[in-house]
Amino acid sequence: MPTYNDLSYYLQFTINLTLLTGLGLFAKTGKQSKQLLLIFIAGELALEMYDLILRLMKINTVNIYIYPLSQSFGLLMITEIYNKYFFRISKAVKWPVYVFAGFSLFINIFYAQKTESVTFYLNIITNIIICSFAAVYFLNIIRNSKIDKTLFILNILIFLFFSIESIISTTFNFLINNHLEWVAPVWLFRGVLLWFFYIAFINLGCRVGKMKV
Secondary structure, three states: OOOOHEEEHOOOHHHHHHHHHHHHHHHHOOOOHHHHHHHHHHHHHHHHHHHHHHHHHOOOOHHHHHHHHHHHHHHHHHHHHHHHHHHOOOOOHHHHHHHHHHHHHHHHHHHOOOOOOOOOHOOOOOOOOHHEEEHHHHHHHHHHHOHHHHHHHHHHOOOOOHHHHHHHHHHHHHHHHHHHHHHHHHHHHHHHHHHHHHHHHHHHHHHHHOOOO
């Protein structure tokens, strides 16, 4: 029977392969409308690949730097993706989000934390911001009675994934320092959600030429 480490490796390889496939699909068409998604997928692939390489080399302490970098990058890119594909976000909202992304990244990277006591409470705000974008889109659907299936499914996955991320950010210290049998299901569940999350973004990129954005 596969161990947690086996399942985790298979999942991580699958995620990287999925991102690489998506990047290839976007780069092949090279359409202007897909550039934002291409940057997002390329950035996520770089982070996921770097994490996998470090894991294969059994260098785990760097994860406390990759995690906040991924969160800040995701916040910036998802804000722009919502602005382009879902609904217009005013500059009065976007600029505070940009400033917060930079501030939280600076604090998480340069505030020295030991692995035994590491926390990422600022990321809870990041996750709440993204979940708020998802909630606004749900409200827009209710008001306008218009549903684009691709955006709707992606929005559900974004809301679900970052809701889970909020819980993980709250309990991050527990999840990396306690017995693997207790925390492994949480990380595997997050990994599966992350995989579907990326697939939904790739699907959006494949359909964007058929959508009015």
